[in-house]
Amino acid sequence: MSRTISFVNQKGGVGKSTSVVNVGAFLAAHGKSVLVVDLDPQANSTSGLGVDPYQLEWHLYHVLTNGLLPEEAIRKTGVAGLDLLPTNTNLAGAGIELVTQPNREFRLREALSRVSTNYDYILIDSPPSLGLLTINGLVASDFIVIPVQCEYYALEGIGHLLKTIELIRDNLGHNINVLGAVLTMYDKRNRLNRDVVKEMNRNFPGRVFNSVIPRCVSLAEAPSFGKTILQYDLYSKGGKAYRQLAEEILGLENVGAPETSVATEAVAEENILNTEDINSSEPEAGIVATEASNEFVDVEIVTTLAVENSPEVSLEDSIKQI
Numbered sequence: 001m002s003r004t005i006s007f008v009n010q011k012g013g014v015g016k017s018t019s020v021v022n023v024g025a026f027l028a029a030h031g032k033s034v035l036v037v038d039l040d041p042q043a044n045s046t047s048g049l050g051v052d053p054y055q056l057e058w059h060l061y062h063v064l065t066n067g068l069l070p071e072e073a074i075r076k077t078g079v080a081g082l083d084l085l086p087t088n089t090n091l092a093g094a095g096i097e098l099v100t101q102p103n104r105e106f107r108l109r110e111a112l113s114r115v116s117t118n119y120d121y122i123l124i125d126s127p128p129s130l131g132l133l134t135i136n137g138l139v140a141s142d143f144i145v146i147p148v149q150c151e152y153y154a155l156e157g158i159g160h161l162l163k164t165i166e167l168i169r170d171n172l173g174h175n176i177n178v179l180g181a182v183l184t185m186y187d188k189r190n191r192l193n194r195d196v197v198k199e200m201n202r203n204f205p206g207r208v209f210n211s212v213i214p215r216c217v218s219l220a221e222a223p224s225f226g227k228t229i230l231q232y233d234l235y236s237k238g239g240k241a242y243r244q245l246a247e248e249i250l251g252l253e254n255v256g257a258p259e260t261s262v263a264t265e266a267v268a269e270e271n272i273l274n275t276e277d278i279n280s281s282e283p284e285a286g287i288v289a290t291e292a293s294n295e296f297v298d299v300e301i302v303t304t305l306a307v308e309n310s311p312e313v314s315l316e317d318s319i320k321q322i
């Protein structure tokens, strides 16, 4: 069964595109069939997957506005099993053109329904707004992941995002589950960063991924080579963290089934989330805005994010094939 996950946060620069591209790569390395949909006109996941946005003949704009079949725009990437529905800056026009169209919120959903049986996971990279493009992404999604940068005002805007999800449920009849928040650009030497991690876990227990993504130069460099971290620097801190995040997401696939997760003990040991560091300092009161707390609790969460058991597929074997 295909699962569609929007990575969404209306703040820019929080790690949405980086997360989509790298989670996608590790899911593919685990033998899953994955489609990345670049729904942001800035085209960062398109270029990050090695596709030049300015050389595209067909892209997401044509799918959303001209009725182009998605399979005509989808292309393979340098990672086996990872496909891309690319975009470029023209997509910004779609956000405006669609406003007067019928079924304007359902365009992406309808398009993806044509190809969803080809994929285990469809990951949508959302633009930094809650406009019509993001709404199209949400309406096409079963789940969301919220990347949250470890910074002051980390939670700002999350309440608005969750309200939008409620509005979609109430007005468009589409239910979206929050898989969880993933903390990004974490620097364990930075007290504020440690406090944000602690505050997030305190406010949203069981709803924050165990995998915390560290600030890592290789993660910032990889897109300039059109590569995922799996291809560029697999054993970097960032590579290990995204591998673990992908495995947590894979673990959710088996909720209710006998095998509940695929993360290995080794990976758990490698976890960059150094709980001793994180737990060693008391958070300063009010360091993180908590406007979202109540709304967040109301939203249905599919599961806790426990990581246990052993993998079905050897990641190393998969990576050798890439």
Ligand SMILES: Nc1ncnc2c1ncn2[C@@H]1O[C@H](COP(=O)(O)OP(=O)(O)O)[C@@H](O)[C@H]1O
Pocket (backbone or CB within 6 Å): 011, 012, 013, 014, 015, 016, 017, 018, 019, 044, 128, 184, 185, 186, 213, 214, 215, 216, 217, 219, 220, 221, 223, 238
């Ligand atoms: N963990 C990280 N460590 C270092 N740089 C990062 C990390 N995650 C993202 N970046 C960089 O930060 C910038 C914003 O990340 P991006 O994924 O594009 O955010 P968004 O899609 O939310 O706007 C990019 O230049 C990206 O390369």
Ligand SMILES: [Mg+2]
Pocket (backbone or CB within 6 Å): 016, 017, 018, 040, 042, 044, 125, 126
């Ligand atoms: Mg982005």
